[in-house]
Amino acid sequence: MAHYKVDQDDWLTVYLKYLLAVFNFFFWMGGAAVMAVGVWTLVEKSGYLGVLASSTFAASAYILIFAGTLVMVTGFLGFSAVIREDRSCLSAYFCLLLVIFLVELVAGVLAHVYYQRLSEELRQHLTRTLAQNYRQPGAAEITASVDRLQQDFRCCGSNSSADWQHSTYILSPEAEGRRVPDSCCKTVVARCGRRAHPSNIYKVEGGCITKLEQFLADHLLLMGAVGIGVACLQICGMILTCCLHRRVQLHLY
Numbered sequence: 001m002a003h004y005k006v007d008q009d010d011w012l013t014v015y016l017k018y019l020l021a022v023f024n025f026f027f028w029m030g031g032a033a034v035m036a037v038g039v040w041t042l043v044e045k046s047g048y049l050g051v052l053a054s055s056t057f058a059a060s061a062y063i064l065i066f067a068g069t070l071v072m073v074t075g076f077l078g079f080s081a082v083i084r085e086d087r088s089c090l091s092a093y094f095c096l097l098l099v100i101f102l103v104e105l106v107a108g109v110l111a112h113v114y115y116q117r118l119s120e121e122l123r124q125h126l127t128r129t130l131a132q133n134y135r136q137p138g139a140a141e142i143t144a145s146v147d148r149l150q151q152d153f154r155c156c157g158s159n160s161s162a163d164w165q166h167s168t169y170i171l172s173p174e175a176e177g178r179r180v181p182d183s184c185c186k187t188v189v190a191r192c193g194r195r196a197h198p199s200n201i202y203k204v205e206g207g208c209i210t211k212l213e214q215f216l217a218d219h220l221l222l223m224g225a226v227g228i229g230v231a232c233l234q235i236c237g238m239i240l241t242c243c244l245h246r247r248v249q250l251h252l253y
Contacts, residue, residue: 016244023237024078030230031071038064067103090245101234127158135169147183155208156184
């Protein structure tokens, strides 16, 4: 009877090891996904960050990259802990899972806070940026962001193309008679912004604000979904790690 109980205990330990190994594989893949989302946001969409008043959106992306990298490194430690059945490795693995969970929680809170004030920030800041900063000295990054925004989203102005009538650039001699920047044009050529007709420039209802709001909301939703998915995996991993740690401890005694 005692022999049967020992065999049963061994099977439980082996079963937990296999479960933790499978979890660790999906956890490692989840970390790669988290890091990929963060990198993609910064590399592919960084052109829009110059028109945002705060750095919260970029900070969330950096946190995701950090968390994803930490997850992948932790994954290797997890495999080592499972194979060796070392209590110190299992303890370190559990602590790292907890740290990553807290980091992702911070990123989630930042994304949620930013989403709550997203519309107000855009409506106040983007209109001011177009009027005061476009093509002004020392604002090359903002100018490039606005031009890319208007071309990628096929829009013109903050709320409408009429917003450009109050722009320092459009009112200056440097505009050379343009009524809107050339990036508003459907086909961009030199000084095409002189003709502000719907056949020539984008006349989108709601302007660029509506499209930028949707773009940022979709990305924040994607960040949140990936983060929640990996966080759920981590909770399972922490439970399995505690169980395996306990089994290994019982075997030692």
